[in-house]
Amino acid sequence: MRSDLNKIIESSRGIERINLDDHLLSERKIFLEGDIRSENCTDIIKALMLMDGQADKEITLYINSPGGDCESGLAL
Template identity: 40%
Template sequence: MKCNNGKEKKDKYNPFKEAEDYLAKNRRLFLWGGVDDESAEKIVKRLLWLDSLNNDDIVLFINSPGGVISSGLAIYDCMQAIKSDVVTVCMGQAASMGAVLLAAGAPDKRYVWNNARVMIHQPLIQGEMVGPASDIQIQAEEMLRIRQVLNKILAEACGKDESQIEKDTDRDYFMTAQEAVDYGLADKKENFQ
């Protein structure tokens, strides 16, 4: 990078970026915060890159309140498409789309840390809807379709009927680590590293 006087300026050293890169090279990825296009792009690129190197397990640590459904489904689809098993680890919380990604981990490789919490619910429309009634109806129908998609994903991951998932996600459903294991969102309650 060049400064105004034409001399080279070195990028400021960031030990946290270095640590994140080191962990990624060792097949440890993090979803920390909301699920959005930026976090999804970063995770999908790294999943594809690591899977292209070899098919060893990739660990995805999750501490997320959820977020944008389409971004979360991009991560989910990538997890299902690659050959490497994705080990999911909930630390802190896995709520909403974060819980879907936790449940999407490889069978018998989904962990929840002892003091973490997990929350599932139906998809939410964020912001305000503006437009003619016909457009609002289209958006409502799409939201119901997405709800069915998410319910099917959770039902398959948890070994439950879709009708049970639909009932349980009607409102926010919070679970302790042990309750998440009992529900089928995770396989083991332990501080996996």
């Protein structure tokens, strides 16, 4: 995902621009893009564990991957 994408929100502090990736994470949405590797699966597992401990709301995982490392995929 492009890191230069932003979302404009209105808050108690006025109008703010936040990074789209940060906004999606705050809405409990995670994206797996590209090959499944140990590095990106570890980051996703950490995010899932953090979100799971915060609330009992649904977490959505979007996968756009051609495949990759089987062990990493099984860990996820």
